[in-house]
Amino acid sequence: MGIPTVTIPTSEFVGLARDTVRSEGAAEAPFAVIPHPVAGIGDADLRAKVDSLFPQILSAATAWKPASTELAPQKQPYPADVFKVTGTVADVNKMFMSRKWSIGLPIYPPTPERLAEMLKGTSRNPDEILGQVPPRMATLTVELVAVHAAMAGCKPEYMPVLLAIVEALLEPKANWLGVNTSTGTLGLMIVINGPVVKELGIGSGQGAAGKANHPNSSMGYAVNLVAAIVGGSRPPDGDKSTFGGPQDFVPWIFGENEDRLPKGWPPYHVDRGFKRTDSVVSVLGIYPPVDLTDHWSRTVQENLSAWASLATPRINAGGVCRPPMALTPYFVVLGPEHAQMAARAGWGKDQFRKAFWEEVRQPISWYPKPCIDYIKEVPEYKLAFEKAYGLPFSGETLLPVTAKPELIHIVIGGGSGRHSHFFTPFYETVPVSKLVKE
């Protein structure tokens, strides 16, 4: 039958493991469950745990048989079930919360009337299948997006943008799976460009990523509802995020402040290869950003020097030293007042990008020991590192946060005030941009 394979989750993660097995289409799989934690307990304790687990591993590998190889019969994803509820809006909210069709905040009850209104906002067929939402891998249809949009209080005219966001997230390279399940404090960054920003009143100025604008709040809420309800990204088993964060309610979602682009700087979607007149959404799974408060710099050079110790992502286990990290994309969300300093100096966008990339380099010796030890472990790693970065691995080498300046993405975000933000993405995720179509 093949090679016996046993999955070894810790007791904290066995729920996620079981759900994953089912989501991937198998009824069951053999597990050997080890008491949590295995990290940070010292060699002796770890060995003891593994030793006492070994009989289980052996038996699972050789003697395990599934109780059933058949999955329960699958439902059709369309149309969505309709059912009767007698009561008030508050009762519906209570019911949805107890069924875990909620992330803890009020919803509009998704009545057939609201659904029909919402579907008027798109010309796409409600039975169109968009993909499978991780980690549950449940099927997402246009209709189901509209149901969650209705719950979030979106307006029908938001549907094209919402559909573009969801489609972008469903691309495997967006790694929505990672965002929805990792122990990290992860969330989404959603940047919107083009005419649709003004058409829909999407916040792109003061407080754009906060609570100021209905399109941002409700669309962001809808996306997170889809992740929680359709995707099953819920604590404690689906979403293992140690802390979670406010971005689990509403992600970082804002329009680029195209009005305040420095002269000659293309908007972000043009960087991505779209036409200026296109409306585009770009998504990325991210850690909470680092913010730069800089009221004091008068020149762009001074401002860049302020970034030096701040834009140091993943100064933690391994991180930058690992060869696959060499192609990590980062986002600088520049406040307009900071961008203006570059403009006054006559700097183009690529010039700023390159200067930023050079400024935030650190000598390899600056990085923590686990980062450096990783390379020293295996000779091939050193070679891989040098190939990836094109730099010699030695203490004095100035290591950039990413191998190429082009991987520093720049967006103008927010209104007045001397603040900018630096976003680090989750592992194995890249920004995905999609055209907004009617």
Place this chain on the structure above:
Amino acid sequence: MNNVNRVGFAFLTTFIFLFLLHLGCFAGEGGQQTIEVCNPSGVRSDGVFVDRLLKKSMTESRKDKPPLAGNFPEGKTEKIQFQEDAFGAVNELFYQRGWTDGLPIGPPTPERVKKMLQGTDLDAEFVVATLEPMNGRATVGKIAVNAVMAGCRPEYMPVIIAAVEAIAEPAFDLRGLSTTTSPDAPMLIITGPAANKLHINHDSNALGRGWQANASIGRALNLIMNNVGGSWPGITDMSTLGSPAEFSMVIAENQDGNPWPGLNIDLGFPKRANVVTALGAEGMRGIIGIGHTPDQYMKLVSEHLAGLAAQRPYWPVVVLIIARDTAAELARAGWTKETIREAILKNGSKPLAELESRFFKKGQSSFKIPEGILDTKDPKAMIAQPLIGQFIILHAGGSGEKSMLIPGWFGAEKAVSKEIRLPANWEELLEKETK
């Protein structure tokens, strides 16, 4: 609900969807229905609604959002007309007036506000605090109205009231926090047995999705700051980019298996007191400590703090949240909260001379360091990077070797803690609500 369960619930799906609204509506003239709602907005001691002043300022600076700012009848309640959808009508109108955060709100009908008031035995007219920047008075009644909008349960009221008291303390610097260009937003830490009773999450996803208490308590506070205090985005709240933290940021301490004395002890409260601690949170930094020894961990946290130190030499509050796996590991190796603080601050230390050349030689006086914090003139003295007034260590979070660093608003003196005063019928209330 996964597909397997859906099949099991198939019998439910044979019903037709029907939906009755019992929101105190009654038909008006010509089939027009109305719903009565309570006013969430702050009234100042001179009797003026904060919206009026904000509208005036909007007109002066030619701002047009929110479009219906100040456009409402003065009074405790009003009747709002609707065609078929009372919920939608209230949501839309309130949003246009600048009273919501763009997410669905629970319409604050008199019945629902009355129910919310059962969560406290304070009189509805009692003024808990006056809130800057526009000095609206946060009465118990106004707090209840905003709590209904936020989706709270009545038993959350004592927590929200304590939070409002806390943010009104001068040491919190509500004026600064709610008007700054910085991305700060209020954060609440709840400690004491009431946290568990109210199902305020302290474990996996403690700050995030899924828990009504965390989500709605923080949201109520933000709505109160907005509606009663008059902190309006783009008008008085000048946060350059804003952040999701403006929706809600609430966490409870994890007392299960806490290897160290709890936060109450650190703050000088009795161990089993119920306390709300409020601070302005300026972002969050995830600290990934996977594979780090304790010493490496201390160094890692110092490195994150170095980024803060590069901006300001002194931060009044910094919170370090250590989740249980890392906390257990550190405690096993003999670390206490005191030794952790000490080691972290020692690691990043730099000579005073360097600090001076960076922050003080340029004649910048915006970096005020309180008396007694920096009490040496010796240029070779090693100074912590940054100097921290109140370095809070909180045991909370789920599994995973993760920690989180939260810088506090620089204008505050410290995080402000207030005891949660429970109503006389507290036990009864909890009993009733869990049904």
